[in-house]
Amino acid sequence: MTTTKFTLTRNSFGKLILNNEAGEIFEGVSPVRAFPIQSPLVGISLVMTDGREVAWIDQLDDLAADARELVMEELEGREFMPEISSILRVTSFALPCTWTVSTDRGETDFVLKGDEDIRRIGKTSLLITDNHGIQFLIRDMYEINKHSRKILDRFL
Template sequence: MNTRKYIDPADMRIELKTGISLRITLRDGQVYDDVEPRRMFPISNADMFILIVDKEDNELFIIKDLKQLDKESYKNISTALDRYYLIPKIREIKRIEEKFGSLKWWVKTDRGDYEFDIQHRHSDIKLLSSGRVLIRDANDNRYEIPNYRKLPRKSQYLISGDL
């Protein structure tokens, strides 16, 4: 028996208020206002098991699969989630410099060009079996390479030593 409250995505309509704040109306008329979504699996399954919390971060219920939502609701909650979770996707690595064990990366991402430092090259760059690479910078910001094998050749060469 589940003690968590799972609500069927087909039974709700989700509207985006401001920022990451949502209004969720259930089929029975119940309204959850000013609520926010959180991913239970932000890395492995971003669209599944979305926790809905109130302003004080109290858990309200779980939406098991966002893809079961209607198109508009899906778009709204996805916008809020994309805003909450900032994981720029690296499209190109322009340069990597190493200084005393720390790395400085110059990258092109889906959110523009950026540069950041990596403190621990062995633990902060994680290669998953699918070719996906998860990166964490010295300030705890996250980045992702969806598939390093699809990066430009020079980028692949630059990152190859750390995978």
């Protein structure tokens, strides 16, 4: 299935409804990213609650604006992974410690329990998990500011 061969709407209960070119209607579809960290706008599957795929989106930008907006709204409602833009301070370089960071969702504090809670994803990305299991993303550790990079170097 291709990106442009279906329409998306929302029913009165807020569930996504997909209507494909064969006239089939699928109620309650959910978008799932194939590569949520490295390529979040490429390769999105629309699946039923049983996990069956009913459509594939090669590139999110290929969709009409209204369908793209529906998919993004649905993804944002299901996914929560703040992206760290800078590390403002840490309470200590011994673990556990509290980090104060600036993210795409605002400034926040979290507790880092251990070294194993910082994982490399690819060559430049990091996934940091706080003591509550919330995951924070650093998309490119080499592009954050010098102060943040210096703090990161102490933990990597």
